[in-house]
Amino acid sequence: CRAEMPSMQRAWEQLQKEGIVMLGIDVGESEDTVLQFTANYPVEFPLLLDQEAQVTGQWPVVGLPTTFVVDTEGRISYRAIGGREWDDPELLDLVRALQR
Incomplete structure (x- = not known):
């Protein structure tokens, strides 16, 4: 999660301009943490x-971090288990394509 956060922020900066919603979900920790x-x-x-x-x-979470791309109908169109560089142009293009 720590390793992914900077690239997720950069990805969000691009995707939110295109109307793609991104949420992070923290599992099992306190608000203070x-x-x-x-x-x-x-x-x-x-x-x-x-x-x-x-x-x-x-949700089908089998390890952390797990990332889902969910389409406008609420269906999981992509699942990534483990860290990624979310601002990688190929991953951004994949996310965009799955939202069409």
């Missing part, structure tokens, strides 16, 4: 807390 984390790794996209892993338990 997340606030300390974001002080060191600032992001502008929304971060949601799932302290009891209720939301996460409804």
Whole structure:
């Protein structure tokens, strides 16, 4: 998660201009822990807390970090397990293509 945050922020800076929504979900940590984390790794996209892993338990998460691209119908169109450089042009193009 720490390693991905800078590239996720850069990706969000590009994608949000195109109307693509990006959310981060923190699993199992306190609000204070997340606030300390974001002080060191600032992001502008929304971060949601799932302290009891209720939301996460409804998705096919098999490891962290897991990233989903969800289409406008709410269907998972892509799942990435493990870290990525989300501002990589090929990944950004993939995300854009999946949203069409």
